[in-house]
Amino acid sequence: MTPEELASVIASCLRDAVVAGEITLAVEAVPDAVRVERPKNRDHGDWSTNVALQLAKKAGQNPRDFALALAARLSNATGVAKVDVAGPGFLNITLDAASAGELARAIVTAGHAFGRGDALAGHKVNLEFVSANPTGPIHLGGTRWAAVGDALARVLEAAGASVTREYYFNDHGAQIDRFAQSLMAAAKGEEAPEDGYAGGYISDIAAAVVAQEPDVLQRPDDEAQEIFRSRGVSMMFGQIKQSLHNFGVDFDVYFHENELHESGAVERAIAKLSERGHMEERDGALWLKTSQFGDDKDRVVVKSDGNAAYFAGDIAYYLDKKERGHDIEILILGADHHGYVARMMAMCAAYGDTPWQNLVILIGQMVNLVKDGQPVRMSKRAGTGVVMEDLVEAVGVDAARYSIARYSMDSNIDIDLDLLVQRSNDNPVFYVQYAHARTCNVARLAAGDGVHREDGFAPQLLTHETESALLAILGDYPRVLAQAAALREPHRVARYLEDLAAKYHKWYDECRVRPALTDGVAEEVTDLHRTRLWLNDATRQVLANGLDLLGVSAPEQL
Structure with missing residues (x-):
């Protein structure tokens, strides 16, 4: 049952x-x-x-x-x-034992669908995460949002939601100008400008731009800088997309910030909020009266010089997502955005929406890498902080994604690189993946011994205390998944899988699926062996389902 x-x-x-x-x-x-x-x-x-x-x-x-x-x-x-x-x-x-044991067959029969629900059916969710500026490789913070954001998208989809994964491509502003200036300086063999960008990737992209445009450095500086900007941003973003794809993360929408300013979206948003009576002209500037909705002060939308403030893009982007039919917008932001939340929730309310229902903002904390007991602070590629490729190169995609996704977003985490390459029970991703590989091995060996599920199922025989415990935690998977979706906490799935692996390993030590050998002679295959194979395979299915939600592979052998 x-x-x-x-x-x-x-x-x-x-x-x-x-x-x-x-x-x-x-x-x-x-x-x-x-x-x-x-x-x-x-x-x-x-x-x-x-x-x-x-x-x-x-x-x-x-x-x-x-x-x-x-x-x-x-x-x-x-x-x-x-x-x-x-x-x-x-x-x-x-x-009763038979009713409890029926769960094993129900899981195997449901397969990939087991645990999935419809609590969010009918909801269109826009999930924006990573959104790293196209001025350098993805740093560890962005790596965390990639792992957690993609896992959250999968969890929400498992709860019935229609999810759009969106990347906000920030190609408008001073940081892009500094990026172009840094590329041009590298091409000339000069030092990067103050507040510019450095590292091997800058030299590589600069050289690639020169290869495409051999006469770029002979052109006037303004023209040359525009070439480095357009081609350099395109190359950098291509590298970012490839890094994310290699990490198992792909986006449905890559939204360019420039579109907001070129399409009239900012003006449309201002008009919408003006109609609702929440815009005010003051001191030569245009303000959104966010203080009426819990913000500590009103926010400038259009500055006194006529230029749009950064917040103008925010109000336009929110409306754009609404107009695309999304009723829930979720943003995953870094720890430096705490002060950003109140104004965004006030904006949501100004549109007539409900903060923390129609708009949800998740703030993540820092990730630190540790090797040989010491912090890892420098990237060979970037020349600055550690980037996604450094982590993947050190431990692989599975270990990188799992080790990040198993923690609550609002906690600082230290990732021990030495631990994540160990094939031991102390390594959480190995522990869970090994449990799945073990279920596959049990099934292979059982088949060789003539134990086949289709030949019998007697759930009333699953009376061992480890079987009761294993069935109990298997039955809890739908609740855990529903809770992870409701609270937007995919780490709950990872922690559940670790508990499930522990219960399975204990059951494996206590109960036999394969017939025992006595003096080289195998005992007769019975319904108990077959029914335990159902339980083994049910465990395999739930482990595979959970790992898939985290974007981590479920290997059949380790």
């Missing part, structure tokens, strides 16, 4: 109790399904629900009396072995 099936059974029993007059609740107040959770203490049963505490007030009953009436019905339900009422009205439910 899956958690969803049990939830429906509880709702059905509740409805029957209402119709019979055992619970004084309106029939229309009975939910189609109720929430069930794993008890923290496994001695308290397989599942628990607090539905009695939730509905007792509506019924005008004491919660415990409500729970006792429901428990009497539920105890007689098919697949339920025992129901206990605890505390003020919690119901602790123990399934």
Whole structure:
């Protein structure tokens, strides 16, 4: 029995109790399904629900009396072995072995779809992440947003949302001018300008531009700088896209900042907010009255000299996404953007939307690399901070993505490069991938011994305590996935996989799938062996599903 099936059974029993007059609740107040959770203490049963505490007030009953009436019905339900009422009205439910074991077949049958839900069905989510300026390789912060952002997109899609992965291509502003000036200086063999860019990649791109335009340095400086800007930005962004693709991250939309200023989007946004009465001309400038919506002060949109302020691009970009049909916009930003949140939420409210529902901003913290116990601070490529390629070169894509995605975004993390190349249980990505590889190996060897799932399934035989524990955590996967989507926390999937791997390795040590050998003679293959193979393969499926959500491979051999 899956958690969803049990939830429906509880709702059905509740409805029957209402119709019979055992619970004084309106029939229309009975939910189609109720929430069930794993008890923290496994001695308290397989599942628990607090539905009695939730509905007792509506019924005008004491919660415990409500729970006792429901428990009497539920105890007689098919697949339920025992129901206990605890505390003020919690119901602790123990399934019989056959019903609990049926979960293994349900998982294998569902395959890739197991755990996926529809809580976000009908929602169009625009998820913007990375958005590194095209002036250099992706640094570690951008690497973190790439791993977490792509994992979050996969988790939201698993919850039923339609997700657009978007990269905001910042090709408008002073940093692009400094980038072009740095390329031109490198081509001339000069030092980079103050606040310019340095590193091997600048020399490489400058040389590539000169190869394409051999006479560029003979042209007037303004003309030459424009050539270095247009060609250099294109080359740099091409490298960024390739780095992301090699990291397993591809975007649906690459939005150019210039479009906002060239398409009239800024003027359209100003007009929209003016219609709503939230724009004000003051001191020769145009202001959005964000202080009315919780910001600490109003924000300039058009400066007194007539030029658009940076915030003008923000209000135009938000509206553009809305007009493309997205009802949820999520931005993943670096730690230096904390002060940015209030004005963005005020802007959201000024449009008539709901902050933290229609607009969600996730702030990530720093990533540090450690090798030989010491921080790694320098990149061979960039000549500055460590970049994506440095991390991937050191540990590989899988270890890089997993080691980042397993942490909450709002925590600083230290990544131990020495640990991530170890083939040991201390290495979390190896530990989880090894569990998947082990399930594949068990299935291969079992097939060689004549153990085939299709020849039998007897879930009532899965009575060993490690089997109960493994089934319990397998059944919890849909809840974990739903919670990860609701809270926008993909790290919950990684931590779940580590717990699942631990339960599987323990079960592997205690229970045999393959028939045992006695004096070189194999015991007879029984339904217990076949049923354990179902459980093994169910574990393989959930491990593969979870790793896929993190953008990490599920190897069949290690």
